Amino acid sequence: MKTHWIPSLRVKEALAICGSLSEPGKMPCHGYALPAQRCRLGSFLQQLPTSICHYCYALRGRYVFRKVQAAMEKRIESLSDPRWVDAITTLIHRSGDRYFRWHDSGDLQSLDHLGKIIQVCRNLPRIKFWLPTREYQTVEAYRRLGGRIPTNLCIRLSAHLIGGRLPGPKSASTRSWRSKRCAFARARLARL
Ligand code: SF4
Numbered sequence: 385m386k387t388h389w390i391p392s393l394r395v396k397e398a399l400a401i402c403g404s405l406s407e408p409g410k411m412p413c414h415g416y417a418l419p420a421q422r423c424r425l426g427s428f429l430q431q432l433p434t435s436i437c438h439y440c441y442a443l444r445g446r447y448v449f450r451k452v453q454a455a456m457e458k459r460i461e462s463l464s465d466p467r468w469v470d471a472i473t474t475l476i477h478r479s480g481d482r483y484f485r486w487h488d489s490g491d492l493q494s495l496d497h498l499g500k501i502i503q504v505c506r507n508l509p510r511i512k513f514w515l516p517t518r519e520y521q522t523v524e525a526y527r528r529l530g531g532r533i534p535t536n537l538c539i540r541l542s543a544h545l546i547g548g549r550l551p552g553p554k555s556a557s558t559r560s561w562r563s564k565r566c567a568f569a570r571a572r573l574a575r576l
Pocket of ligand 1: 420425426427429430489490491
């Protein structure tokens with residue numbers, strides 16, 4: 385794995401590979417949006433009226449405009465491109481943002497997807513990344529396989545049900561992902 389990332393793509397090339405960054409509302413930074421219809425767990429939870437996904441904002445409003453949907457489909461298809469990490473690293477690097485939110489729409493697609501996101505975070509250690517997710521098992525699998533979460537990535541596990549609790553709140557692993565560092569990152573974002 386690279387320890388020191390050096391830009392090798394132009395912005396135009398990066399855009400052609402991974403698609404554009406998103407501009408989530410109420411956030412002081414760019415994000416990356418995937419189609420909510422393709423959420424692995426979320427697409428099941430959407431059927432459940434007591435779940436948060438049932439009321440997902442990314443299933444309505446501007447997110448369902450044809451152009452926006454096409455852009456998100458292009459992004460999700462690009463995840464398998466071997467140049468994806470370099471491409472998205474380039475776009476985030478060039479954005480000048482100090483913060484970045486993964487998935488203002490959509491969620492983790494696989495262990496490989498999480499690994500790529502983590503590599504992007506490692507490439508850009510001065511940027512604070514925020515990754516809300518309902519894919520607890522993917523994060524747990526990554527960790528059990530010996531993967532380490534970089535200090536500039538805040539993974540926030542989101543509850544499935546309205547008023548619901550996170551599963552396994554007593555586990556050390558869950559506690560670590562909901563660490564003071566995450567609270568600090570959220571506070572910083574809120575102040576901007
Ligand atoms: S996981 Fe997030 S993006 Fe996906 S359906 Fe649920 S709330 Fe929406």
